[in-house]
Amino acid sequence: MARFWVCAAGAGFLLAFLALHSRLCGSPVLRKFTFQISWRTEKILYRLDLGWPKHPEYFTGVTFGVAADSLSGLVYVAQRGDNIPKVLVFTEDGYFLRAWNYTVDTPHGIFAASTLHEQSIWITDVGSDFMILWLHGENGTGPAKFNIPHSVTVDSAGRVWVADRGNKRIQVFDKDTGEWLGAWNNCFTEEGPSSVRFTPDGKYLMVAQLNLSRLSIMAAPPVGSIGACSVVSTIQLADEVLPHLLEVDRKTGAIYVAEIGAKQVQKYVPLNSCVPSSGS
Numbered sequence: 001m002a003r004f005w006v007c008a009a010g011a012g013f014l015l016a017f018l019a020l021h022s023r024l025c026g027s028p029v030l031r032k033f034t035f036q037i038s039w040r041t042e043k044i045l046y047r048l049d050l051g052w053p054k055h056p057e058y059f060t061g062v063t064f065g066v067a068a069d070s071l072s073g074l075v076y077v078a079q080r081g082d083n084i085p086k087v088l089v090f091t092e093d094g095y096f097l098r099a100w101n102y103t104v105d106t107p108h109g110i111f112a113a114s115t116l117h118e119q120s121i122w123i124t125d126v127g128s129d130f131m132i133l134w135l136h137g138e139n140g141t142g143p144a145k146f147n148i149p150h151s152v153t154v155d156s157a158g159r160v161w162v163a164d165r166g167n168k169r170i171q172v173f174d175k176d177t178g179e180w181l182g183a184w185n186n187c188f189t190e191e192g193p194s195s196v197r198f199t200p201d202g203k204y205l206m207v208a209q210l211n212l213s214r215l216s217i218m219a220a221p222p223v224g225s226i227g228a229c230s231v232v233s234t235i236q237l238a239d240e241v242l243p244h245l246l247e248v249d250r251k252t253g254a255i256y257v258a259e260i261g262a263k264q265v266q267k268y269v270p271l272n273s274c275v276p277s278s279g280s
Helices: 001-027 028-041
Strands: 044-049 063-068 075-078 089-093 096-100 110-112 119-125 150-154 159-164 169-174 180-184 195-198 204-209 214-219 230-236 243-248 255-259 264-270
Touching: 028 089, 063 255, 075 255, 089 204, 110 214, 195 214, 195 243, 204 243, 214 243
Parallel strands: 063 110, 063 243
Antiparallel strands: 044 264, 063 075, 075 089, 089 096, 110 119, 150 159, 159 169, 169 180, 195 204, 204 214, 214 230, 243 255, 255 264
16 A cells, blocks of 8 residues: 555656646657646537437438528528438427428538528528629638638638638638738648637637547637637547538527538537527
8 A cells, every 4th residue: 555655656746747847848748748638627618419400310411511590590401412302491409390402402511691681591602692802712822822611700800710621720811801810720730620610709619620520619819819729628529420511509509510421410509508408
């Protein structure tokens, strides 16, 4: 028993020494270890809603995208495949309502833009009803160049965040002028982002990484600064689930994830949410 306590005390002293040395001297010895400790103590912010949807058998194709219409309390799922409904409509509680089949061919992305006066769903292409204020589209690796730009979102400060998947980074632009404001790449050494969305309070940026089957929750930077990305929490999905695009409900904060590997959409709800899960 005495030997055990001697060993425990020695191990504790060694860890304390290494941590102090790493902080004071910038030693790389503990970089991997420190990451592991951070991963184990990170915040758990979301939980899977096992009751959504009520009838997953309606997923009959490859689920490429999902959109949440928080004004109407509806969730739209876009799926690909032959002789199947291309758009499924659910309630936010998970009940199936209806499907579209003939107006869509091969949906890739889907976005809900409803107002108090009109329900509006955009699929894949925004059409020609908008005036182009600025355009970036050249292939490359430099600032304002892209390699598979896969998702885009806008924050409350008017900054446009683009998931530059092939370049393993998120690029940020001014919404009005198109000015390049900066990029995040230090969080994407393994896999680039495939989808980006902000939480309703603007505190976090939700990021899907397709081939890692991972969702990362990153701290949003303050206005006037882009800085470097900081991962607050992660949700590790099962292997080969492949989260393609995600959506955040602007009212409830729930996350809907379209998984092309698992051919389904899953819902995650904030732990601090007062909104009950679909299974309760």
